Amino acid sequence: MSMERGSFAARHDFDALPLSPEVDVRCAQFSEIAALSEMARRLVPGVQIGAAELAKYFAFDPHSILTFTRNGHLLGGMAFLFLSDRGHDALLLDDICLTAPETRYLASANEEVSAIYIWAIAATGRGIAGLGKAAAHLRQIRFRGADCYAQPSTEAGREIMRATGFKPVSSFQPDLWCYERPWRRQAMLMPSAIIQARSFSDARH
Numbered sequence: 001m002s003m004e005r006g007s008f009a010a011r012h013d014f015d016a017l018p019l020s021p022e023v024d025v026r027c028a029q030f031s032e033i034a035a036l037s038e039m040a041r042r043l044v045p046g047v048q049i050g051a052a053e054l055a056k057y058f059a060f061d062p063h064s065i066l067t068f069t070r071n072g073h074l075l076g077g078m079a080f081l082f083l084s085d086r087g088h089d090a091l092l093l094d095d096i097c098l099t100a101p102e103t104r105y106l107a108s109a110n111e112e113v114s115a116i117y118i119w120a121i122a123a124t125g126r127g128i129a130g131l132g133k134a135a136a137h138l139r140q141i142r143f144r145g146a147d148c149y150a151q152p153s154t155e156a157g158r159e160i161m162r163a164t165g166f167k168p169v170s171s172f173q174p175d176l177w178c179y180e181r182p183w184r185r186q187a188m189l190m191p192s193a194i195i196q197a198r199s200f201s202d203a204r205h
Contacts, residue, residue: 024133025137036079039077063142064081066130079118081098083107083116088114091115091149117149145184148181
């Protein structure tokens with residue numbers, strides 16, 4: 001994963017980031033792909049993907065690329081890989097080429113998204129404030145069950161990861177970080193709470 005350098009001091013879970021009224025976030029339009037590709041190559045270390053390749057992924061899933069704008073001025077964008085079960089496994093096993101991922105690892109429109117890989121964030125100035133609305137985009141039904149993964153390529157990227165609840169995870173993929181969705185965390189805790197409540201109730205009778 002790649003991120004621009006910059007300060008991100010606030011501490012919020014990714015899904016609790018404020019929705020900044022200053023930055024508009026929406027799905028990209030095809031006419032913006034070239035500018036987003038150029039911005040990513042300029043701002044993000046190691047990004048090589050060209051406009052034609054980015055357009056291929058955009059055509060596969062138009063919801064996978066967002067633009068951040070203010071008063072009609074492009075401030076940046078964010079790209080995701082919506083992974084199927086097969087793609088999720090490939091990510092953890094380091095079997096997927098993240099610079100040019102094969103679409104067979106991506107979830108189709110009628111397939112459940114198993115994991116979200118944050119492919120790149122490129123933003124200038126106040127653009128980073130668009131992260132809250134980007135997180136809201138990922139709370140749609142199709143994406144709610146998927147945890148988010150990323151590989152920060154700069155110290156600023158790690159700062160943002162730490163500030164938004166991402167944690168390094170054990171995997172064959174080097175320097176992989178994961179953000180577990182809060183409702184999934186609660187669901188994991190729920191069964192034991194129910195069992196304890198039932199045990200308490202049984203003990204009273």
